[in-house]
Amino acid sequence: MTVKLNDKFVTPFVAAHELENIRPALSAAYKTLMDRSGAGNDFLGWIDLPVEYDKEEFSRIKIAAEKIKKSCDILVVLGIGGSYLGARAAIEFVKSPLYNSLKKDTPDIYFAGNNISPNALSELLSICEGKDICLNVISKSGTTTEPAVAFRVFRELLVNKYGVDGARDRIFVTTDKCRGTLKKFSDESGYETFVVPDDVGGRFSVLTAVGLLPIAAAGIDIDALMQGAADARKELASDDIENNDAMKYAALRTILYRKGKVTEIMVGYEPYMLMFCEWWKQLFGESEGKDQKGILPDSVNFSTDLHSLGQYIQDGTRNLFETVLNVKDCGCKFIIPDDPSNVDGLNFLSGKELDYVNKTAMLGTLMAHTDGGVPNILLEIDDRSAHSLGYLIYFFELACAVDGYMLGVNPFDQPGVEAYKKNMFALLGKPGYEEAQKELLARMK
Numbered sequence: 001m002t003v004k005l006n007d008k009f010v011t012p013f014v015a016a017h018e019l020e021n022i023r024p025a026l027s028a029a030y031k032t033l034m035d036r037s038g039a040g041n042d043f044l045g046w047i048d049l050p051v052e053y054d055k056e057e058f059s060r061i062k063i064a065a066e067k068i069k070k071s072c073d074i075l076v077v078l079g080i081g082g083s084y085l086g087a088r089a090a091i092e093f094v095k096s097p098l099y100n101s102l103k104k105d106t107p108d109i110y111f112a113g114n115n116i117s118p119n120a121l122s123e124l125l126s127i128c129e130g131k132d133i134c135l136n137v138i139s140k141s142g143t144t145t146e147p148a149v150a151f152r153v154f155r156e157l158l159v160n161k162y163g164v165d166g167a168r169d170r171i172f173v174t175t176d177k178c179r180g181t182l183k184k185f186s187d188e189s190g191y192e193t194f195v196v197p198d199d200v201g202g203r204f205s206v207l208t209a210v211g212l213l214p215i216a217a218a219g220i221d222i223d224a225l226m227q228g229a230a231d232a233r234k235e236l237a238s239d240d241i242e243n244n245d246a247m248k249y250a251a252l253r254t255i256l257y258r259k260g261k262v263t264e265i266m267v268g269y270e271p272y273m274l275m276f277c278e279w280w281k282q283l284f285g286e287s288e289g290k291d292q293k294g295i296l297p298d299s300v301n302f303s304t305d306l307h308s309l310g311q312y313i314q315d316g317t318r319n320l321f322e323t324v325l326n327v328k329d330c331g332c333k334f335i336i337p338d339d340p341s342n343v344d345g346l347n348f349l350s351g352k353e354l355d356y357v358n359k360t361a362m363l364g365t366l367m368a369h370t371d372g373g374v375p376n377i378l379l380e381i382d383d384r385s386a387h388s389l390g391y392l393i394y395f396f397e398l399a400c401a402v403d404g405y406m407l408g409v410n411p412f413d414q415p416g417v418e419a420y421k422k423n424m425f426a427l428l429g430k431p432g433y434e435e436a437q438k439e440l441l442a443r444m445k
């Protein structure tokens, strides 16, 4: 198993009979998912995706990635939410959060269209000056405000720089298969398009062209990524918590939630895990946070945040639990140098590996937080390879879907996301929102 659950630091909080008692609910939820009989069952394409993906498109993704690598210094990826978090998480996890600053033979990759910040857009435009650019626009609906505004800006930039024909070769669009204005516009403009499958929602779409094209452009082995997910699909195909750690994770977090642990903090010990935690937060937050229910997903990066949020976790309100990502093979040997002056008193660490210190900090923290009343689920991951990442992605997707059904919500919709959009469009005066605008303006008086 590429990902193993170590329950040593959670068993003090969950008795054996509690795990026993939750089995029927877990099995029922698992069955609902696999029978495809639950709410949102038209969005279950992710279950078989690791083996049943479109092989022809997969080859086109690799060809497009090679073309991007050869023809630009910067790939700008436009998308928001599920249309960008997975790719960014994968590039940082497998390569580095400092990917753009590394020596490499692949283009820098910047993510835009994931906010409405004029500063962020202006700064990126100035970074792009004098550089060769390619664009990957990712939007299932094709009408999401944030990437759509950024697309206007970057399309104009590319057309001005390369002409209409030149720009056409540099714009890659990932969107709905046939519906939607972006697909129509792309076909009319001659842009190469890739598909967000109808039955895969944004936050479950990292293993489709949504994630795969930018990930491949960063030089990451997407075959290995898919193989990792395929291995997880095979190894995690049961509701047996003894042999399926994704189900055990799902069971434990539901038990903890029912005991009042309403916040889950995903813990990483390497900065390269930060964006992966952001992806995980969307996956669980958007899937479970419904009908005034659900665990709030949060995240920290230790040891950095032990010097900020550590106090709260150790000693604050006792309504939280942690899930710790322990990547066993750090993949890098860094030895702490000796300092004859020993001014910091740390010569007892001279010659030791920095990863040994990092892992020891993790062990000490696991014990301290458990002593402080915080249950800790420990997930041990082999390494930071594309294969392990693919496995981990599928592990969480599966656990998330099963927990959503145990919670009694539809894990595959996101009706709450519309509320802010409705108000924003009304306040901005979008045609068709006149009544709503009047109501909102009256409320502001």
Ligand code: PA5
Binding pocket: 080, 081, 082, 083, 138, 139, 140, 141, 142, 143, 144, 147, 201, 202, 203, 204, 286, 414
């Ligand atoms: O998970 C989701 O469904 C969302 O995060 C969407 O991916 C996000 O809102 C972007 O939507 P779209 O791809 O239609 O632009």
